[in-house]
Amino acid sequence: MKPKLIDQSFLMTEPQSVGLQITRSEGSYVFDNRGEKYIDFAMGWTVGNIGWGHEEIRAKILEAEGPAYVSPYYFYQPWAELAKLLVDITPGTLRKCFRATGGTEAVDIALQIAMLYKQRQKFVSIEGSFHGNSIGTISIASSAYRERYKGLLPNCRKISPPLDDHAADEVEAFLRKGDVAAFIMEPIICNLGVEIPTMEFMTRLRHLCTKYGTLLIFDEVAAGFGRTGKLFACEHFNIQPDILCLAKAITGGYAPLGATLITDKVANALGDDFTFWSTYGWHPLGVHAAIANITYIKSHKKTLLHNVSAMSNYFANRLASMPFKRLKSVHLKGLAIGVHFKKEGYGDKLRAKCQRAGLLVSGESSSLLMFPALNLDRHIAKEGLDILENCLD
Ligand SMILES: Cc1ncc(COP(=O)(O)O)c(C=O)c1O
Structure with missing residues (x-):
């Protein structure tokens, strides 16, 4: 009997x-249970930034010896090591x-800190955004969630x-009363199909948050760790947040882990008032994966970012010359x-066609x-983009 492709008997x-x-x-390839090989242009939606099955990192994780688990009641030295690495590579203070x-947990921590400190x-956020799956994080995301679930966080x-000068005026109108705990956004909004704010918007945003005592939270869960051509997307705008949320590519996909970073100023103001209990937060396996992954990214930063720039130009040129029929932007x-695309459903169709032809991409109905x-x-970039081009009708 042929095995079922997906056994949903007991699994949602x-x-x-x-x-x-x-x-x-392996690298930029994934393989399915029938032995078919696919070029992966989705990489777990910004998780596998340095490719799958990286030998150097795999070896480091396997080498790590230590406890199976450490409770948040105790201390684990590699926690301090990872925290220092994160502080070293992230911008500002x-x-x-x-x-x-x-x-999700990293963003929820940020929201809790903002409420307590301020x-x-x-909260103010970007319409249509996504920041996770807890009630707190869906409250500050797309308004569509409000129709679906009643009784989310108000306000x-x-x-x-x-996100231009006009949008910055709107931000000011919301912040002016001095009662907003935090403004939260992805500095480059991956969840809005890679929406890029203007420099003016971001510069004014930072200024307005400081002026009205609102914390600025950057969610770089998706955009962090080199994805946008800088190690962190906020570096494109030369501004830094008061709170930064990280996850996904932090371990390169080897284990789950997230982190919320705060400035000295926020830390001093919070004192010991805020603690966050997370039973599996920074599990030893995840910590070793993150240390190995970040150490690799740090020491190969120049080469990696150079490749991002070269590949970005290559994708830009290839996409500009592709005969898309329903292209919007x-x-x-x-x-x-x-x-x-201009047509709803076209993205779904094209994505399915690409998958059948051996290319994995992500997206939504019209993107x-x-x-x-x-x-x-x-x-591999050429091979993948050739597949995409061949799938266009
Ligand atoms: C910007 C952003 N923030 C937060 C999250 C939630 O992360 P997780 O799925 O690790 O809970 C996501 C997930 O896609 C995301 O894209």
Whole structure:
């Protein structure tokens, strides 16, 4: 009897699950249970930034000896090592880290800190955004969630793109009363098909947050670790947040882990008032994976970012010359790439066609999203984009 492609007898899968059973991954390739090979331009939606199955990192994780688990009651020296690494590579004066299991928890920690530190309950965020799956994080994300779930956190106001001078005026109108705890956004918004704010918006945003005593939270769960061509996306705008949320590519996919970083100023103001209990926050396996992965990224930063820039130009040129029939726009920053179509459903169709032809991309009904590995090889890039081009009707 042929094995079922996906056995859903006892398991709930994502509604958008594309019926692919992955059995192996290597570099920019994944393999399914029938032995078919796919070029991966989705990389777990910004998780596999340095490619799957990295030998050097795998070896470091295997070498690590230590306890199976450490309770948050105790101390584990590699926690301090990872925290220092994160503080070293992130911009500005971010100084202290909270341990989280993933992106949702990292963002929820940030919201809790903002409420406690500021003694305010209001948030402002970007319309259509996504920041995780807890009630707190969906409260500050897309307004669509409000229709679906009643009784989310009130007082979450939204700014709609384009993020320009006009949008900055709207931000000021919301912040002016001095009662907003935090403004939260992805500095390059991967969840809005790679929406890129203007420099003016970001500069004014930083200024307005400081002026009205609102904390600025950057969610770099998706955009962090080199994805957009800088190690962190906020570096494109020369501004730094008061709180930074990280996850996904922090371990390169070897284990789940998230982190929330705060500045000295926030840390001093919080004192011992805020603690966050996370049973599996920074589990030893995740910590060793993150240390190995970040150490690799740090020591290969120049080469990796150089490749991101070269590949980004290559994708930009290839996409510009592709005979798309229903193209609306292409948004591209480093290797965060969004291709938007005028017709609903066209992205779904094209994505399914690409998958059948051996290329994995992400996206939504009217868009394709690509997040290839930062060390993507030029030949594989060509092969993948050739498949995409051949799938156009
Ligand atoms: C920007 C952003 N923040 C937070 C999250 C939630 O992260 P996790 O799935 O690790 O909880 C995601 C997940 O896609 C994300 O893209």
